[in-house]
Amino acid sequence: MxxxxxxxxxxxxxxxxxxxxxxxxxxxxxxxxxxxxxxNTVMAGDQPVDTGFIVLNDRNYPNFEGLLAALDVPTRDSDMSFAVSIGQGAVEWAGDSWRTLFAQKSRAFDPRHWRMIADIVRFNRQARQLIATDALPSMSLGEFLDRNDYSDAFAARYLLPMAAAIWSTPTANMRDFPVGAFMHFFNNHGLLELSNRPQWKTIVGxxxxxxxxxxxxxxxxxxxxxxxxxxxxxxxxxxxxxxxxxxxxxxxxxxxxxxxxxxxxxxxxxxxxxxxxxxxxFQPNRAILHSDVALMPRRRGVWASWNYLADRDAVDDQRVAVSYWMNRLQSIPGERQYIVSLNPLTEPDPQHVIREIEYDHPVFxxxxxxxxxxxxxxxxxxxxxxxxxxxxxxxxxxxxxxxxxxxxxxxxxxxxxxxxx
Missing domain, CATH: 3.50.50.60 (FAD/NAD(P)-binding domain)
Structure with a gap:
């Protein structure tokens, strides 16, 4: 042997x-x-909370689902909602519904917000067409956005924040991501569609x-x-x-x-x-498990599973800050909120900190x-x-x-x- x-x-x-x-x-x-x-599951008292890997889905994880089945490890349905909070709440929206998309009522009269929404529809349609015709360009994501006249609001308030949250990488670096691989990933994960998205899951325990x-x-x-x-x-x-x-x-x-x-x-x-x-x-990232809700979006109605936070309304941030709302992701009951904040913009109250962990994520x-x-x-x-x-x-x-x-x-x-x- x-x-x-x-x-x-x-x-x-x-x-x-x-x-x-x-x-x-x-x-x-x-x-x-x-x-x-x-x-890496951390025990917060009797409550297990994941701090690194959190979710899988029923479409893109065939090997992992096979392994879990072989090990007889159960999963439960989860939620992968997304929110953006920029400038301490100066710009906030979430993708749950039209209500959360316009959580700030003033955005109904903001042409930049409507341009962002229009560009989401245009990007999704253009990406699907390029994939269907096998015509994906050989350039970076940033170059593609510039050449196709996508708005700064779309890039800074939607696409790059979502990508930065997915890959735990600053928006400035996400602009260097090859656009072909980027579009394939978004397509495979249902992110170019408003419906027909995969069912996300977490591991019980x-x-x-x-x-x-x-x-x-x-x-x-x-x-x-x-x-x-x-x-x-x-x-x-x-x-x-x-x-x-x-x-x-x-x-x-x-x-x-x-x-x-x-x-x-x-x-x-x-x-x-x-x-x-x-x-x-590889990008070093600092993750903190805590219960300080000050590190979530300012408006409670905007809170989502994944919350991207930034100081500036810009496409070239050199850091990525994301707060994962673990109660929603892992169906954790009770009034205490469990949050995993990646590279937080401000430090959580030390009395609410449970664990701090360093992770390294690949940069593509x-x-x-x-x-x-x-x-x-x-x-x-x-x-x-x-x-x-x-x-x-x-x-x-x-x-x-x-x-x-x-x-x-x-x-x-x-x-x-x-x-x-």
Whole structure:
């Protein structure tokens, strides 16, 4: 039986390990003292609250739904409403209804607001037409918006805030996102339609449920607080050296960590490996779980599941601030509000802070998208495999699908159908 090392215990590493268990002797090395990566459930008293990965849907997560079914982990329906609050409530709207779209009654007489709405309809129609005719342009999102005369109100108050919230990336960086990949993502997730959108779901009891189930299966094969210092490969195997100084040898190594982390620890990376891994950047983001409603939109009627907040009414913000209303997302009962704020504009009242966590999210530009298309050139070469959400759009399904592909290439059967792994 082959011995396989997996570096990283996010969804890609855990998924690959679960599939390979029984086919190979698997050891997962995790630097942190917990498994799961962005699947990070915090217990607020007796209430589990997710702080990283939160939602999946019934259309775009076939591998993850298959894994949850295999693990017998239940889900419940969720809600993915979206709101924007700019300048401490100077501009506020939400997409729930016409009432929330005009939560500020003065917007009914604001030509910029009507232009935003008209441009939403125009962009959705234009994107669908470009996809249907296979005529997607090769340019950035920002360039596309400029060339097609989309209004600043549409860009600054709708499209870029929504994109920034989805990818946890500042609006200034979202302008660099390749427009073709952007439109495909919006189309696949029903965001170019006013109806026929997927049903979003959360995991009952939090994402910790599936992490714990896989951890129980792996047992001693999951080694926490065990950071890898470097990896070298030769004819005798892949040699994993830990920060403790211990070295172990395996037949293959799966890098299920971020591309920049892989680049640092892969000591004998080839020129091609270095070039492709270097194409991926990551955005550090600070998440705070708290109960301070001052970090939500000023108008309670505007509150949504995802709330984008900005100081300025501009398209070039260098930070992204989002407040996730977890009561609505996870159907949390009671009067206490649970909010996860990403890079908050103001600090929450310390008395209401429950936990603070640092996350890194991939940043997608032209170089990253081009490198994704060439990753097969280094897969399985010289005993190394690469997976993670950064290999596609950056979401949980992307991470798992990449782990499924690697596990399948190494001989593991996949007990569900419908995924692209």
């Amino acid at each position: 082959q011995r396989i090392a997996i570096v990283g215990s996010g969804i890609a590493g855990l998924g690959a390990a679960w599939l390979l268990d029984g086919v190979a002797e698997v050891t997962v090395f995790e630097a942190a003292n917990r498994a799961g990566g962005h699947a 939090g994402s910790q449920r599936y992490v714990q189930a896989i951890a129980r299966r792996l047992g001693a094969g999951l080694r926490l607080a065990c950071p890898v210092a470097r990896v070298r490969r030769d004819d005798t195997g892949a040699h994993i050296t830990l920060r403790s100084g211990e070295t172990e040898t395996f037949d293959s190594v799966i890098f299920a960590c971020h591309a920049d982390q892989t680049r640092r620890i892969l000591a004998d990376a080839s020129t091609r490996e270095r070039a492709l891994l270097s194409a991926f950047g 530009d032209g170089d990253a998208i081009a490198a994704q298309k060439r990753l097969d050139e280094i897969q399985g070469v010289n005993r190394a495999w690469f997976c993670g959400a950064w290999t596609a759009y950056g979401f949980h399904e992307d991470g798992l699908a990449s782990g499924v592909r690697v596990a399948r290439a190494l001989g593991a059967p996949v007990p569900w159908s419908g995924g692209d792994g």
